[in-house]
Amino acid sequence: MTQSTISIDVNLDDQKIPHQILWNATQSSSEAKQEAKAMMISFWDGKERAALRIDLWTKEMMVDEMADFYYQTMMTMADTFERATHKKELVEEMKGFAKNFYAKFKESQEQQ
Numbered sequence: 001m002t003q004s005t006i007s008i009d010v011n012l013d014d015q016k017i018p019h020q021i022l023w024n025a026t027q028s029s030s031e032a033k034q035e036a037k038a039m040m041i042s043f044w045d046g047k048e049r050a051a052l053r054i055d056l057w058t059k060e061m062m063v064d065e066m067a068d069f070y071y072q073t074m075m076t077m078a079d080t081f082e083r084a085t086h087k088k089e090l091v092e093e094m095k096g097f098a099k100n101f102y103a104k105f106k107e108s109q110e111q112q
Contacts, residue, residue, distance in 0.1 A: 002027075008039070010056060018058045037061040038069055067105040074098035 004027040011020040022033040038057035045052055057066065078094035081087065 007033075008041075009033070013059075018056045021056060021058060037065060040073060064109065067102065071098055071102040071105075074101070 004025060006025045007023060009020075009022040010018050011022075013019045021036045021039055023036060023039070024030070024033045028034075038061050039054070041054045043052045044050075061069075075095060075098050078091045078098065081094065082091040
């Protein structure tokens with residue numbers, strides 16, 4: 001059995017707000033740490049039947065980047081749900097919500 005390790009380093013400023021997020025994985029093609037402006041990690045606790053999350057973003061993360069991040073995350077979550085369940089109708093509903101969310105965000109940006 002092969003083991004892979006994912007390491008995440010979060011550098012905080014004086015107010016304990018993330019200043020820099022660096023990550024790497026042992027199975028990655030890059031040995032260098034990769035920088036990210038935001039991250040979302042979810043774990044499923046089967047015993048408690050609860051999702052456990054870590055959501056962090058740096059001060060440099062712009063609002064439009066956050067909207068892109070959420071849109072892309074929702075779309076990939078829908079893809080993952082489809083691979084796991086083959087529930088195409090629900091997947092299309094999830095993707096429809098993501099597209100609607102993103103369109104409304106873009107519209108709100110144009111009104112500012």
